[in-house]
Amino acid sequence: MKPQVSSYTVEVGGKPVTFETGKLAAQAGGAVTVQLGESQIFGVATMSSTPREGIDFFPLSVDYEERMYAGGRIPGSFFRREGRPTEEAILTARLTDRPLRPLFPKDMRNDVQVILYAWSADGENPLDILAVNAASAALAISDIPWDGPVGAVRIGRVAGEFVVNPTFAQLEESDLDLRLAGTSEAVLMVEAGANEVSEEVMVAALEFGHASIQPIIATINQMAAEIGKPKRDYPSFGVIxxxxxxxxxxxxxxxxxxxxxxxxxxxxxxxxxxxxxxxxxxxxxxxxxxxxxxxxxxxxxxxxxxxxxxxxxxxxxxxxxxxxxxxxxx
CATH class of the missing domain: 1.10.10 (Arc Repressor Mutant, subunit A)
Incomplete structure (x- = not known):
């Protein structure tokens, strides 16, 4: 049976971002590829069928896995195998985890795993923001209980003007590197570096960033409404x-x-x-x-x-x- 492929494209900061699902990982809870330029991330989300016993926390793991072939390279080790996660990969996984985690039910004890694969890196568009959006879309269309979606953007400032999802070349000229993720109503995660910009500029960047994620959230909501699975029931482990x-x-x-x-x-x-x-x-x-x-x-x-x-x-x-x-x- 030929898989049913669904594709959605949204313009973010004047650039098309494409979400595609249905071609791969059909047995997973949700699986989505996100592409900007020639950079592409594959995100997949799954949940265990039974809760984990003997714990008093929600067991979520988020992994970001880089692949040398994403940049057109072959690993240089003797066995030609991928190495351990780089510092950038670990930080990207944490960046993705932070906006996702607060939106899961606090009384759920089923294991949830989100894995993000860097499939293509064009050397122009960073992958970390795509990873957050891929994870959000995969969870939104999955059967995993989750109060999302979230959207994510990077905001730069070049020649006094804000730029959404700047390229690596633009980041070299930018005096601001702000990564923001949130829901349609609130900001959930901010990570930033700046060259002594004023508080007014930072506040304006936050507002601009939150406005910029709205088209992404609307697109993911559309995906969930049209092709999303019904959310699964789970045994509650909340306080009686x-x-x-x-x-x-x-x-x-x-x-x-x-x-x-x-x-x-x-x-x-x-x-x-x-x-x-x-x-x-x-x-x-x-x-x-x-x-x-x-x-x-x-x-x-x-x-x-x-x-x-x-x-x-x-x-x-x-x-x-x-x-x-x-x-x-x-």
Whole structure:
């Protein structure tokens, strides 16, 4: 049976960016190639059928794999094999992970793996931004529960004008290198380097970048609506509400007490650890069933109370003169 290939092209900063799916990795949750110029990234996303036991975090891994053939080269080692990931590959994987991770359900424990392959590097268009968009599109059309999509762009500034997804040559002349990813409503990730640009320029670049990702997000949403798979159900491993209420009733007075004191980091976390230890001892005397849910509830309550206290009573009390004077010598 011939695969059903779907292709979508969107103009970003005056350049066509093409998303294509259906030709490869049909058994994966979602698989998409993204191309800008002659640079091309292949992104694939999969999720395990069952949750991983014995963990209290969401197991997501993002890998970015460079290939020498992307630049028309053959590895120079004796065995002609690819080497370990370069520093750039590791940083690109982290760059991709940061905007994706917050949009997954926090109570999911199924393993999710996103793999990005550099298939073609034209030496003109950087691949890192394409990797983020490929991962976003693969997740959006997959059966993996995810509250995306996200879009990503790089913003440069050449001769005082912002440039979307500048080439390597333009980056040499740019006094700003800002990578931004986010949803249609908010910015989720910013990484930037600049040659002492003003705050006004940086704020304008952020606004310009967020506006520039909107066509990408619209295109990925269109892909998800037309060819996306139904999202899979998953077993929830969130904090049980009855346990959370019980824990909060026990710790709320103590939390309010320590939050009302002048904030000294060591004392604050020391008091918090003491509350946890006392509550854990009390729980262990009563039951060891659902123990991990009690621990998660303690953590959630401390975060919730901190935010609520700050919202209701304003800025927390903070001691001044906590830092030693800095000394310099020529």
């Amino acid at each position: 509400e009855s346990i959370k209420d019980d824990v909060y009733a026990k710790v709320a007075p103590r939390l309010n007490e320590i939050l009302s004191q002048p904030y000294v980091k060591a004392e604050f976390y020391g008091a918090l650890d003491q509350i946890k230890a006392e509550l854990i001892a009390e729980i262990l005397e009563a039951t060891v069933i659902l123990f991990k849910f009690h621990i998660a509830a303690i953590y959630n309550c401390s975060k919730f109370d901190f935010k609520k206290y700050k919202k209701n009573k304003g800025t927390l009390i903070k001691q001044y003169n906590l830092f030693r004077p800095a000394y310099f010598r020529n």
